[in-house]
Amino acid sequence: QFNFHERNKALYKTYDESGFAKEILLSYTAGINNYIENNHRPFEFVLVNYYPEPFVPTDVTTFVSFVSYVGLDEICFAVEKTIIEFIRSKKVSHNFLQQVFQPHLNNLTVEHVHLYESISDLKSNDGLKSPVVPVITNSNNWVISGAISSSGFPIMSSDPHLDMSKQPNTFYESSYNSWQGDSIFGISVPGIPIFLMGRNRELSFSLTYGMMDMGDYFLERIKDGKYERDGAYLPLSVRKYNIAGETVLFYETAEGHIIERNVENYEKEIADGLYLALRVPDRNDEVTFRQALLPFAKTVPEAQRLLPQSNLGSNYLLADTRGNIGYQQTGSVPVRPTSTGLLPLPAWKTENLWTGYLSDEEYMTKLNPPEQFITTANNLNQDPSKPCVNTYPALPTRVNRISELLKQSTNHSVEDMMRYQGDTFSKIADLTIPLLEPFLSHSGIEDELRKWDRRFQVDSRPSALWFHFWKEYTENINTIIFGEAIYKRLEPIVFNKYTFYKIAIAGIETGFVDGIDVLPVLEKSLKTASSRYDGAAYGDFRKYFSVNMFFSGKLPKIFGLDVGPHPTNSGFEVIKVGSVDTYISAPCVFMQTWRFVTDMSTNVFYSILPGGPSGNYLSNMYLLEIDNYVNEIYKKWEL
Numbered sequence: 001q002f003n004f005h006e007r008n009k010a011l012y013k014t015y016d017e018s019g020f021a022k023e024i025l026l027s028y029t030a031g032i033n034n035y036i037e038n039n040h041r042p043f044e045f046v047l048v049n050y051y052p053e054p055f056v057p058t059d060v061t062t063f064v065s066f067v068s069y070v071g072l073d074e075i076c077f078a079v080e081k082t083i084i085e086f087i088r089s090k091k092v093s094h095n096f097l098q099q100v101f102q103p104h105l106n107n108l109t110v111e112h113v114h115l116y117e118s119i120s121d122l123k124s125n126d127g128l129k130s131p132v133v134p135v136i137t138n139s140n141n142w143v144i145s146g147a148i149s150s151s152g153f154p155i156m157s158s159d160p161h162l163d164m165s166k167q168p169n170t171f172y173e174s175s176y177n178s179w180q181g182d183s184i185f186g187i188s189v190p191g192i193p194i195f196l197m198g199r200n201r202e203l204s205f206s207l208t209y210g211m212m213d214m215g216d217y218f219l220e221r222i223k224d225g226k227y228e229r230d231g232a233y234l235p236l237s238v239r240k241y242n243i244a245g246e247t248v249l250f251y252e253t254a255e256g257h258i259i260e261r262n263v264e265n266y267e268k269e270i271a272d273g274l275y276l277a278l279r280v281p282d283r284n285d286e287v288t289f290r291q292a293l294l295p296f297a298k299t300v301p302e303a304q305r306l307l308p309q310s311n312l313g314s315n316y317l318l319a320d321t322r323g324n325i326g327y328q329q330t331g332s333v334p335v336r337p338t339s340t341g342l343l344p345l346p347a348w349k350t351e352n353l354w355t356g357y358l359s360d361e362e363y364m365t366k367l368n369p370p371e372q373f374i375t376t377a378n379n380l381n382q383d384p385s386k387p388c389v390n391t392y393p394a395l396p397t398r399v400n401r402i403s404e405l406l407k408q409s410t411n412h413s414v415e416d417m418m419r420y421q422g423d424t425f426s427k428i429a430d431l432t433i434p435l436l437e438p439f440l441s442h443s444g445i446e447d448e449l450r451k452w453d454r455r456f457q458v459d460s461r462p463s464a465l466w467f468h469f470w471k472e473y474t475e476n477i478n479t480i481i482f483g484e485a486i487y488k489r490l491e492p493i494v495f496n497k498y499t500f501y502k503i504a505i506a507g508i509e510t511g512f513v514d515g516i517d518v519l520p521v522l523e524k525s526l527k528t529a530s531s532r533y534d535g536a537a538y539g540d541f542r543k544y545f546s547v548n549m550f551f552s553g554k555l556p557k558i559f560g561l562d563v564g565p566h567p568t569n570s571g572f573e574v575i576k577v578g579s580v581d582t583y584i585s586a587p588c589v590f591m592q593t594w595r596f597v598t599d600m601s602t603n604v605f606y607s608i609l610p611g612g613p614s615g616n617y618l619s620n621m622y623l624l625e626i627d628n629y630v631n632e633i634y635k636k637w638e639l
Contacts (some may be wrong), residue, residue, distance in 0.1 A: 001250055001545035002065075002069065002258065002280065003239060003250070003252070003258075003259060004063045004065045004066055005058065006112055006243070006490055007065070007282060008058045008061040008065060008212075008284075009058045009064045009258075011061070011282070011283075012057060012058050012061060013283065013285060014284050014450075016286065016299075019286060020290075020292070021124040021289035021290075021292075022057070023192070023464070024289055024292050025057035025060055025061070025192055025289070025327060025380040026057060027311070028060065028061070028193035029054075029055040029056060029057055029060065029483045032055045033054045035446070036052055036055075037356050038212055042552045042615075042616075043067075043485040045498070049194055050136070050262070056599040059191075060073070060191060060192065060557070061284070061301065062195065063191045063192065064192060064311060064312070065311065067073070067189070067192075067312075068281075068312050068313075069215075069280055069313045070216075070313070071216045072313065072352050073280055073281075074213045074290070074390055074464070075211070075312070075392060075518075076213045076215060076216075076342065076391060077215055077216075077217060077278055077464050077507060078496070079101075079341075079342060079391075079392050080210075080216075080217045080342055080344055081123075081217070081276075081498070082344075082490060082499060083097065083101065083105070083342065084116045084276075084344065085486070085490065086120075086121070086482070086486075087113055087117070087574060088116060088117055089482065089486050091481070091483050091486060091512070092481060092482060092514060093489050094108055094113070095326065095521060096481075096514045100499070100502065100506075101342055101391075101392075103198075104120075104340045104341065104342035104343060104388075104391050105342065106286045107338075107339070107343060108343060108362075112251065112343065112345075115219055115274065115346065117277065118274050118342075119273075119274050119276060120271070120273030120274055120275065120328045121220075121260075121261045121262055121265060121273065122262075122276065123260045123262050123263075123272075123276070123303075128166060129199070131235075132307070134137075138161045138210035138377070138378060138394065138398070138577045138590065139159065139160040139161050139207075139377070139378060140157075140158070140160075140161075140208065140375070140376070140377045140398060140402060140408065140421075140575060141156075141157060141158040141160075141206040141207065141208050141317050141375070141376055141377075142157050142317065142373060142374065142375035142376070143155070143156045143157070143204075143206075143318070143319045143325045143327050143373065143374050144325070144372060144373040144401050144406060144412055145318045145323065145368065145372040145373065145376075145636055146323050147372045147409070147410070148372045148373065148406070148409065148410045148412055149170045149408050149411070149412050149547065149599070150411045150412060150413040150416075151599050151601035152219065152601065153321065153323065153599060153600040153601035154323065154324070154325050154599075155319070155413075155414060155417055155598070155599045155600070156199070156204040156205075156206055156217065156317065156319045156320035156414065156596070156597070156598050156600070157206075157597050158197055158206035158207075158317075158431075158595075158596045158597075159421050159575075159592045159594065159595050159596070159597070160197070160207075160208065160592075160594055161577060161578075161590055161591060161593055162590070162593040163588060163589060163590055164544060164546055164547065164589040164590065164591045164610060165544070165545065165547065165588055165589040165624070166547060166548070166549040167546050167547065167549060167551065167561070167562070167563060167611050167617075167623070168579060168611050168612065168614070168622070169593060169594075169609055169611035169612075170178055170185065170189060170593060171188070171189060171196075171593055171594050172189075172190065172607065172609075173185070173186070173187055173547060173594075173607065173612055173613060174186070174188060174190060174195075174611055174613075175639075176195075176295070177297075181469060182200065182225055182296060183201055183293075183603075183639040184198060184199070184200045184295040184296075184581045184639075185198050185199060185200075185637060185639060186198015186199065186295065187594055187596075187609075189387065189611070193289075193292060194288075194289070194291050194292045194294075195292075195295045196292065196371055197535065197594075198295065199598050199605060199639070200295055200296070200297075200639070201299060201321070201603055201639055202297075202298040202299070202320055202321050202322075203297050203299065203300070203303060203319070203320045203321075203599050204318070204319045204320075204600060204605075205294075205295075205303060205316060205317070205318050205319075205627060206316070206317050206596065207295055207314040207315060207316045207317070207464055208314065208315045208376045208378055209313065209314060209315075209330060209376065209378055210314045210315045210331060210378075210381065210389075210390070211313070211378050211379075211380075211390050211391075211392060211393045211394060212313025212314075212331040212333055212334055212389050212390065213333065213341035213342070213388070213389065213390065213391040213392070214278045214280070214281050214311075214313050214331055214332050215278060215281065215341075216278070216279055216334070216336070216339075216341060216344070217260075217276050217277065217278050217281060217344040217348070218257050218276070218278075218279065218344060218345060218347035218352070219274060219275070219276065219277075219344055219345065219346045219347060219348075220237070220253065220257060220274070220275045220276075220277040220345070220347050220348075221274055221348050222251075222259070222271075222272055222273055222275055223272050223415055224272065225238075225251075225255050225269070225270060226291075227257075227347070227348075227445070228348035229348055229350055230348065230350050232350075234254065234556070236251045236252065236253065236270070237251070237252045237253075237260070237352065238250070238251050238252075239251075240250070246267055246554055248266040248267055248268060249266060249267070249268070249269065249270070249375055250266070250478045252528070253272050253277065255279065255281075255312040255347075255353060256279055256282050257277035257278070257279050257347060257545065258277055258278050258547060259275050259277045260275060260276045260278060264402065272601050274353075274482050274531070276344065277347065278415070279354070281332040281334070281357070283332055284386060285355065287309035287310055287332070288309075288310045288311045288312060290306050290307070290309065290310070290511055291306065291307065291310060291312075291330075292308055294304075294306055294307070298320065299320045299322060299324060300318040300319065300320050300324035300325065300326035300367060301324070301326070301367065302524055303316075303318050303326070303328070304318065304367070306328055307330045308326045308328065308329070308330055308331075308332075308349070308360040308363045308365075309330070309332065309357075309360065310330040310331060310332065310582035311332050312330065312331075313330060313389075314329075314330045314331070315327065315329060315330075315376035315378075315381060316328045316329075317374055317376065318551040319600050320599050320600065321601075322502055323557070324367065324368055325367075325368060325369075325373075325374060326365070326368070326374070327364070327366040327374045327376070327381075328364075328365050329363040329364040329365065329381060330363065331358070331363065332356040332357050333357065333358045333362075333363075333387070333389045334355075334356070334357055334358075335354060335355045335356045335357060335358060335387070336354065336387075336388075337351055337352070337353075338351055338352050338376070339352065340388040341388060341391045342391045342392070358387055358389070360517060362386050362387055363386075363389065364381055364382070364383045364386070371436055373403075373406045373521060374504065375395060375402045375403055375406065376397055376399065377398035377399040377402065378393065378394035378398075379393050379394055379395075379396050379398070379399040380393035380396070381393075389624075391417075392498075394498070395498070395501065395502065395573055396503065396575070397427045397428055397573040397574075398573060398575055398577060400427060401423065401425060401427050401574070401575055402420065402575060402622075405420050405423065409454055413598050413599075414598075414599050414606065416471060417597045417634070418595075418597055418606065418634060419597050420575060421575065421576065421592070421597070422575075422576050423574065423575040423576060424454070424455045424456040424564065424569050424570065424571055424574045424575070424576050424634050425454050425569060425574060425575075426453050426454045426456065426572070426573070426574050427454075427573070427574075428470075428505060428508070428572070428573055429452070429454045429466055429470075430454045431509070432470075432508050432522075433449065433452070433454070434436070434448065435508065435519070435522060436450075436522060436523075436526055437450065439522070439526050439527070440526070441530075445461060445465050445530060445533055445535075446465075446526075446530055448461055448465070449462040449466060449469075449550060451554075452466065453544060456538060456569045456570065456571035456574060456576075457538060457539075457569050458538055458539025458542070458567040458568070458569050459537050459538070459539060460537055460538050461535070461536075461537055461538075463537075463538035463569075463571070464533070464536055464537055464541070465529060465533050466529065467538065467542070467571070468529040468532065468533065468573075469529040469530075470504075470572065471529075472525040472528050472529045473522060473525035473526075474500055474501060474504040475487065475491075476521050476524060476525050477504050477505055477507055477513060477516070477521050478500045478501065478504065479489075479502065480516055480521065481513065481514050481516065487500070489550055499530060501572075501573075507517075507521070538567075538569065539567030539568070539569065540567070540630065541562065542567060542568050542569075542570075542580055543565035543567050543568065543580065544564055544565065544566055544578075544580050544589040544591065545562060545563065545564035545565055545567060545570055545589070546563040546564055546589065546610075546611075547561070547562040547563075548561035548580065548617060550564060550599065559617075559619045560617070561622075563623060563626050566621065566630050567590065568580065570591055570592075576592065577590075577591075578591040578592070580592065591610075591618075592610075593609075593610065594607065594608070594610075595607060595608040595634065597629075602638075603638050603639040604636060604637070604638045605636075605637055605638075605639075606629050606634035606635065606637075607634060607635060607637070608632070608633070608634050609625050609629075610624060610625060610626060610629035611623060611624070611625065612624030612626075614627060
């Protein structure tokens with residue numbers, strides 16, 4: 001549908017022939033091909049009779065495009081689609097939706113509503129339930145200056161979160177040493193020749209997903225295979241593919257707006273009507289591969305100059321041995337003349353179309369802030385004086401908790417950072433439990449909840465009751481607002497969960513949601529959860545498996561390919577955030593996928609990578625650090 005490969009083949013022709021991006025792509029693919037040519041095929045390839053083709057640079061750039069969309073840019077598309085579904089349901093007022101998605105629906109008009117109701121082939125969001133795709137739902141990082149560290153130098157901390165339900169790990173750790181004296185350690189993703197996070201002897205760098213709104217839905221009016229622009233009709237381009245013996249058709253405008261249709265209509269020529277069409281960034285990845293130079297930077301300002309333009313929207317934190325700490329926002333956010341991004345607009349009015357991408361200066365940057373620390377947790381990072389880049393940030397609970405911990409001392413150590421990465425204190429529970437006080441019994445499990453320290457622990461009974469209560473309350477309040485049918489259909493979609501959570505938390509904070517008194521809903525949810533409570537501790541049911549990616553848990557456990565079950569104390573919207581769910585009968589486990597802490601006073605760093613550096617399950621390196629991960633034991637390295 002997205003035509004990523006053909007787009008990247010065309011874009012690759014625009015790369016600077018002598019530029020760094022082309023050089024690194026050619027070198028990287030040459031190394032992969034050298035390995036393929038001089039080594040036996042992996043056993044999995046032999047089993048399915050697969051012979052890998054030689055890698056070419058556009059395989060790499062296509063993969064970058066894919067991973068920057070799936071679970072990342074895809075989030076805002078999903079939210080836009082959900083907004084349209086809410087409007088079409090006619091279950092809630094437009095004023096309420098404007099409050100939930102403030103300020104991005106402030107320009108919602110009756111005309112927009114009529115257009116959304118007239119979409120003739122609205123493709124469901126159900127495809128986003130897929131368990132196959134790793135989704136970045138939560139990540140944390142923070143950096144402190146020497147003014148509040150025990151060493152007098154900056155300390156960097158990072159714990160990105162990805163799907164943990166598969167082995168080997170999405171990330172792999174690697175090091176680089178050159179004859180020129182460069183020494184680098186960090187993590188990468190197979191298929192992308194970039195250190196995403198790590199450090200050299202002078203600089204440390206880490207990122208979280210920036211929740212950048214880098215794509216849009218548009219409304220397209222189609223007639224006789226043509227689309228409208230300012231009253232004129234222009235021919236759609238069509239791509240034909242043969243998939244499983246069937247011819248499928250994808251339609252696209254000259255700007256790259258891909259017309260979205262339901263799968264059952266892919267074989268048919270496009271009918272007249274009103275359609276949603278999506279557009280993703282179509283820049284070549286020369287801007288992204290500037291990040292490959294990041295590990296060679298020596299200072300925070302030098303690193304900041306490399307980062308703003310990228311097809312991976314991120315929050316980068318930086319620290320150097322000179323004592324600097326910094327933040328740099330990165331992305332490929334389009335220039336939107338008439339919108340902040342979440343409101344799909346008519347493309348036939350050309351004033352609504354993109355006019356380019358934001359410049360370096362339009363992304364947020366910080367250097368040595370007076371607070372003496374910087375932290376990000378997928379939260380809102382928006383300079384009010386600059387164009388909108390964040391339309392659907394994560395809840396502020398994690399970033400607030402991290403900030404709270406960092407403000408408690410002016411003598412933080414590496415060991416403190418490790419402890420903070422494992423923090424399970426729930427600010428949402430701390431806000432909610434006082435509201436439950438009138439309804440809590442003074443004996444039994446409800447009294448335990450009253451006295452609970454708000455920290456998720458595997459052997460904790462009140463942690464378990466809270467978990468069940470929160471699930472019950474979220475369902476109850478959103479069912480009242482949207483109706484049971486809509487809630488049941490949209491809730492399993494990963495990104496919609498956060499919309500429903502935000503609504504539930506808004507009720508806790510204000511006492512009312514869309515005119516509904518929250519207290520009776522809280523009482524009902526508590527009593528239902530309490531009556532169903534079976535005495536289990538949190539870790540009795542909060543367990544995760546991690547299965548071999550190729551065999552998908554189909555082999556007996558005695559073969560040693562799979563991990564678990566392991567109880568976890570990770571929880572909703574705590575620093576050690578975690579989700580153990582099932583989508584389409586397959587596990588989805590979103591947890592800390594890497595832990596990293598380093599003090600810039602030395603070349604020492606500490607990390608945990610759940611899994612091992614080898615994808616070969618016959619190697620003793622395959623599950624090397626699983627026990628360390630379960631027990632939160634960091635390994636110590638030195639550059």
